[in-house]
Amino acid sequence: MKVKYVAFALAAFLGALVAGDWLPRVVPVAADSASVSVSGVVKFQGAVLPPTKIDMSTDPNCMKAHPSPGTTEDVVVGANGVLEDAVVYVSGGLEGHAFTPPAEPVVLEQKGCTYKPHVIALQANQKLNVVNGDSTTHNIHPSPANNREWNMTQPPGVPLEESFAREEIAIPVKCNIHPWMRGYVAVFKHPFFAVTGKDGSFELKNLPAGNYTVTVWHGKLGTQSQQVTVAAGQPAKLDFVFKQ
Amino acid sequence: MRVITMRVITKRVIAETGAVAALMLFASLMGVAQQSHIGNLVGNAKSGKALYQRYCIFCHGANGDGNGDSAPYIDPKPRDFTKATYKCRSTPSGSLPLDSDLYDTITRGVHASGMPSWRPLLRQERADLVAYVKSFSSRFQEEPAVAAVSLPPQTPTSPESVKRGGELFRSMNCWLCHGNDGRGNGPSASSLTDSKGYALKPFDLSSGTTLKCGDSDQGILRDLITGLDGTPMPSFSSALKPDQMWDLVHYLATLREAAKHHTAVAAVEPKSE
Numbered sequence: 308m309k310v311k312y313v314a315f316a317l318a319a320f321l322g323a324l325v326a327g328d329w330l331p332r333v334v335p336v337a338a339d340s341a342s343v344s345v346s347g348v349v350k351f352q353g354a355v356l357p358p359t360k361i362d363m364s365t366d367p368n369c370m371k372a373h374p375s376p377g378t379t380e381d382v383v384v385g386a387n388g389v390l391e392d393a394v395v396y397v398s399g400g401l402e403g404h405a406f407t408p409p410a411e412p413v414v415l416e417q418k419g420c421t422y423k424p425h426v427i428a429l430q431a432n433q434k435l436n437v438v439n440g441d442s443t444t445h446n447i448h449p450s451p452a453n454n455r456e457w458n459m460t461q462p463p464g465v466p467l468e469e470s471f472a473r474e475e476i477a478i479p480v481k482c483n484i485h486p487w488m489r490g491y492v493a494v495f496k497h498p499f500f501a502v503t504g505k506d507g508s509f510e511l512k513n514l515p516a517g518n519y520t521v522t523v524w525h526g527k528l529g530t531q532s533q534q535v536t537v538a539a540g541q542p543a544k545l546d547f548v549f550k551q
Numbered sequence: 552m553r554v555i556t557m558r559v560i561t562k563r564v565i566a567e568t569g570a571v572a573a574l575m576l577f578a579s580l581m582g583v584a585q586q587s588h589i590g591n592l593v594g595n596a597k598s599g600k601a602l603y604q605r606y607c608i609f610c611h612g613a614n615g616d617g618n619g620d621s622a623p624y625i626d627p628k629p630r631d632f633t634k635a636t637y638k639c640r641s642t643p644s645g646s647l648p649l650d651s652d653l654y655d656t657i658t659r660g661v662h663a664s665g666m667p668s669w670r671p672l673l674r675q676e677r678a679d680l681v682a683y684v685k686s687f688s689s690r691f692q693e694e695p696a697v698a699a700v701s702l703p704p705q706t707p708t709s710p711e712s713v714k715r716g717g718e719l720f721r722s723m724n725c726w727l728c729h730g731n732d733g734r735g736n737g738p739s740a741s742s743l744t745d746s747k748g749y750a751l752k753p754f755d756l757s758s759g760t761t762l763k764c765g766d767s768d769q770g771i772l773r774d775l776i777t778g779l780d781g782t783p784m785p786s787f788s789s790a791l792k793p794d795q796m797w798d799l800v801h802y803l804a805t806l807r808e809a810a811k812h813h814t815a816v817a818a819v820e821p822k823s824e
Contacts, residue, residue: 460785
């Protein structure tokens, strides 16, 4: 009998632990005058392999979109070694906070049989608006490890709205019809992330004062992290360099 | 002081009640996950486990991850139940299957794969297996059940419908994987993999052999609506209108009929020697 009670107590304890995660612990972080931004530049040092030309000859519609052949976007480095398509985000220091996703969708376009942009980032449960700007049919097929794996055909001009429920950095996205099409979707449970553009710069806006871990992720180059202390009213600067 | 104490006590009571309620919910969810419901049948995972270890373990593995002893010799690879990603479903792309979908797959088998039909097992045994297979993934506890897609009523086939279906076969880029004649030899065919990275051939639609998830017109239409999750075959649910889907089904039937015709002719032709 006693063993049964102990077993029940243990089960109850474990159950409560699991249940604890279900109880809301929402501590909203509001943008106020004390909020500051963390900004900087992501760079790449080393020899960059030239982009590979893509053979799109299987689909004449894709060929037409590229008078000169399209090229891969695995590592895109601009002037002064600035790195495009790197995702910079807060990876530590926000524990205990919960964030509702913004109402406006993030747009991922299929254009010239490539993904524009190559890397996008959005919040969990934020709408992802997939657009087919080509004159050919695509299928958009994410390969998540921690989210639903959907796979939708999208003819030209047909709208498609999807979302991802859980944080995942980052989900590879492909088109099986056009196997050269590759992109990434990074999903966050908070709004403090940015994808570097042509100038390699990023800005994480409206962070409350505190100690954070900031991480940069790149599809081919991996991840790096730095600690940063953000004081009220004092924007912080942070740079990352991938060396190879 | 007194008010504060009361508040603390009230808070504690609420927290404890909440924890107990959550525990009961958790326990009931666990209970549900250990069962399957197919019509009047209620499958039990405990009974299913014994059957699984007797019939399924060699391919699908003790952990349900598709890495059984026979797995290296099987193409396509046995299903990894820990992912809960299933080809043959009646639910939208990316959704969990219904219990009846898993039951149907066990009963029917997956054609053109190593998965045989388990119809010789009792209906109750198959239901028990469904319950046990579900227990390999927590998704069945975490995600709400999704309703089956509705199948639009069948339109009659006609030369016009077949012609429209053939045009859709081109414009929807089916041919880039399945090939111009549906032989599975399109220009993108060699690049295809399943979601675990294993090479996968597009189905040879001209072969006349039974399709993976069954052969009825409704079954093929359902495949077009749901897609075959975990493979490159996408869902056309937002891409095509219902009558267009039927046009495509009617066209696919002609590819299959052509194959049957060729076989029949070959069988009666006298040998030339």
